[in-house]
Amino acid sequence: MKVVGLSGSKVGSKTRTAMDYTIKALIEQYPDIEVTLIDLAEYDVQFSDGRDYREYEGDTKYVAEMIMDADAIIIGTPIFQASIPATLKNIFDLLPEKAFRDKVVSMLVTAGSPKHYLIAEQQLKPILSYMKAQVVQTYVFMEEKDFYRKEIVNDDIIFRIQRLVEDTVVLSETYTNIRKAKEEQYGF
Amino acid sequence: MGEIKNNNSTGMELGIYTLGDYLLPRGNEKTMTEYQRIKDMVNMAKIAEDVGLDVFGVGESHQERFVASTPQTILAHIAGVTNKIKLISASTVLSTLDPVRVYEDFSTLDLLSDGRAEIVAGRGSRYGAYQLFGYDLNDFDELFEEKFELLLQLNDEQPITWNGKFRPALNSVQIYPKPLNGKLPIWRAVGQHFASAIQAGKMGVPMNLAALYGASSVFEKRVTAYRNAAQESGHDPKKLPIGVATMMYIDKDSQTAFKDYYAYLNNTFSQLRGVDFPKEQYRQATNIKNSIMVGSPQQIVEKILYQHELFGHQRFIVQMDHGNIPYKKVVEMIEMFATEVVPAIRKATRQ
Numbered sequence A: 001m002k003v004v005g006l007s008g009s010k011v012g013s014k015t016r017t018a019m020d021y022t023i024k025a026l027i028e029q030y031p032d033i034e035v036t037l038i039d040l041a042e043y044d045v046q047f048s049d050g051r052d053y054r055e056y057e058g059d060t061k062y063v064a065e066m067i068m069d070a071d072a073i074i075i076g077t078p079i080f081q082a083s084i085p086a087t088l089k090n091i092f093d094l095l096p097e098k099a100f101r102d103k104v105v106s107m108l109v110t111a112g113s114p115k116h117y118l119i120a121e122q123q124l125k126p127i128l129s130y131m132k133a134q135v136v137q138t139y140v141f142m143e144e145k146d147f148y149r150k151e152i153v154n155d156d157i158i159f160r161i162q163r164l165v166e167d168t169v170v171l172s173e174t175y176t177n178i179r180k181a182k183e184e185q186y187g188f
Numbered sequence B: 001m002g003e004i005k006n007n008n009s010t011g012m013e014l015g016i017y018t019l020g021d022y023l024l025p026r027g028n029e030k031t032m033t034e035y036q037r038i039k040d041m042v043n044m045a046k047i048a049e050d051v052g053l054d055v056f057g058v059g060e061s062h063q064e065r066f067v068a069s070t071p072q073t074i075l076a077h078i079a080g081v082t083n084k085i086k087l088i089s090a091s092t093v094l095s096t097l098d099p100v101r102v103y104e105d106f107s108t109l110d111l112l113s114d115g116r117a118e119i120v121a122g123r124g125s126r127y128g129a130y131q132l133f134g135y136d137l138n139d140f141d142e143l144f145e146e147k148f149e150l151l152l153q154l155n156d157e158q159p160i161t162w163n164g165k166f167r168p169a170l171n172s173v174q175i176y177p178k179p180l181n182g183k184l185p186i187w188r189a190v191g192q193h194f195a196s197a198i199q200a201g202k203m204g205v206p207m208n209l210a211a212l213y214g215a216s217s218v219f220e221k222r223v224t225a226y227r228n229a230a231q232e233s234g235h236d237p238k239k240l241p242i243g244v245a246t247m248m249y250i251d252k253d254s255q256t257a258f259k260d261y262y263a264y265l266n267n268t269f270s271q272l273r274g275v276d277f278p279k280e281q282y283r284q285a286t287n288i289k290n291s292i293m294v295g296s297p298q299q300i301v302e303k304i305l306y307q308h309e310l311f312g313h314q315r316f317i318v319q320m321d322h323g324n325i326p327y328k329k330v331v332e333m334i335e336m337f338a339t340e341v342v343p344a345i346r347k348a349t350r351q
Helices: A014-029 A058-069 A086-094 A114-130 A155-186 B034-050 B071-081 B099-112 B128-132 B137-156 B194-203 B216-232 B254-273 B279-286 B297-311 B327-349
Strands: A002-007 A034-039 A072-078 A104-111 A140-143 B013-018 B055-058 B086-089 B117-122 B160-162 B170-173 B186-190 B207-210 B242-250 B293-295 B315-319
Touching: A002 A014, A002 A058, A002 A155, A014 A034, A014 A072, A014 A104, A014 A140, A014 A155, A034 A058, A058 A086, A072 A155, A104 A114, A104 A155, A114 A140, A140 A155, A155 B279, B013 B034, B013 B086, B013 B327, B034 B055, B034 B071, B034 B327, B055 B071, B055 B315, B071 B086, B071 B099, B099 B117, B099 B137, B117 B137, B137 B160, B137 B186, B137 B194, B186 B194, B194 B207, B194 B216, B207 B216, B216 B242, B216 B297, B242 B254, B242 B297, B242 B327, B254 B279, B254 B293, B254 B297, B279 B293, B293 B297, B297 B327
Parallel strands: A002 A034, A002 A072, A072 A104, A104 A140, B013 B055, B013 B315, B055 B086, B086 B117, B117 B186, B186 B207, B207 B242, B242 B293, B242 B315
Antiparallel strands: B160 B170
């Protein structure tokens, strides 16, 4: 099983901090899983121009192919201007229409306002559904007060991250098994 | 517009086409060389003629694992080793070519083949050709529409005076040579874009429609949009032929066909589009109303006739050599198609 952690912003530190906690929890809870963290702040990804994702070059090609190759994706995103960052939306735009078919996707959100849980509900989830992801319905929503100097200071958040990791892996394994059982019946 | 006769007396035109793909080998498949692939394609054309098919097509691609970057060159050779079969591009990536050159190439092909050449002009579905020839993908629609109009104009009136954005102007110019009968049949390749079908209708040009998978009735909507647009623009839809292009896998035993084909179909999709073909969609291919042409000859006949009820199309061409289907199997399928499918379709569609 391959998991990609996608830290969706070039700005700020909270999402990356939360992603580091998440990846650490994943490695601790599931040492056999192959996990890669992609922090978009560290990559030079170009804007989507509509071509096949494999026809890009450099970082763009790497990021797109890593995501397409994953069984599960944990997306971390801040909320900017009452929306997901353009860097994250661009990743979706780079990929094929049904890119997340047979993939489980879960979310962590860092925001400056508690009302911005609506962005996860009304912007991010519909995109993931359109791209055919099996979405882990429960996400981890974090605010500025949950962080202090690049550390998470709210135990509840840490527990929720551990549960998010577990939900992501269990759901991914479950769907893999369901799919396998279904496909065995097809006979081709 | 080149004359494309409605073939009511002989029934639907049937043929095969190839994109010349030779994908990465899987399992114990052998690596195909470009040389062998192109020789196989030529042999397929000869076999297609020998078994009495009406059309042979070669589609243009500019990328790794495709041998057919210049269909007109391959077709010119085939012209010399065949006598009757129509030779079409399926399709030409007109958007990245010079229409004047395309006209010259296909007029030459037409003379070499005693008037058997046809152009199916499309936009291409991949980025490679645009990058290779220095075109901007942002001009996707504009490039095609301008070049297609120029190509049609070249076919209709010479000397030509023309002015556009993507090639130098033409001032009262004659292009040589001319096709054998003065004009080339030119079709518009239509894929997923509804607007493209409507545009084909508005222009009153024949439509070559790709109908690869999904419910056949979905494509009927595109056909209806095409005919309505033609009617509204003052063209008689009855005089405008429609060609349908798809992939096919055929075996005496329907279960064997269904079982064996998935790997080839999925290979084509995963290597060419970067996404697998969903198994739950493929399993629905056993339904007669599903457009994936897989099954026994009898099932294929039923599927084609079902589509004919929906579309009333005049031509049907299939790609059999895709996803690394072994050449021996391809030859068997061409023969089975010609002997067990084609006669039934011709008989049923003759008026």
